[in-house]
Amino acid sequence: MTSYHRILLCYDGTAEGRRALRLGAQLAHDLHVETHLLAVIDDTEWMQGLPVIPAVSFAHEQQTAKALLQEGVDNLADLGVIAQGHLAVGNPIMEISSCAKALDIDLIVVGHHRSGRFYRWWTGQDEGRLLDHLSCSVLMTTGPQAP
Numbered sequence: 001m002t003s004y005h006r007i008l009l010c011y012d013g014t015a016e017g018r019r020a021l022r023l024g025a026q027l028a029h030d031l032h033v034e035t036h037l038l039a040v041i042d043d044t045e046w047m048q049g050l051p052v053i054p055a056v057s058f059a060h061e062q063q064t065a066k067a068l069l070q071e072g073v074d075n076l077a078d079l080g081v082i083a084q085g086h087l088a089v090g091n092p093i094m095e096i097s098s099c100a101k102a103l104d105i106d107l108i109v110v111g112h113h114r115s116g117r118f119y120r121w122w123t124g125q126d127e128g129r130l131l132d133h134l135s136c137s138v139l140m141t142t143g144p145q146a147p
Contacts, residue, residue, distance in 0.1 A: 016111030
């Protein structure tokens, strides 16, 4: 069995992100590992459509993301896990990969939102691409399937 020493929990505040946080906290607690929490401000929409990013909008996004990150760190502490928080700006897939490499992460825990093939194509979102950028293990959590 692979031994994990450093895990990265990815948190975005969604139901799937909260589930990944809880399951990741359980794993971190059981394994007694160094734990990191990452929140990413997704700038892909800004980069695709707008030549200028309004400073107020970015400041608001940044403030919201910092609060979300602190919420995640606090929730982990309530579950008995001390985590170092990290905030990144960019494409989530690239930022998760970059953070994992920089921190020498052994395992990434991320929540997955079920969506149809058309939605993934239309939005360009495909979590499977994340796996192409990583050299560590990934635990992808999912919520209950809709009836």
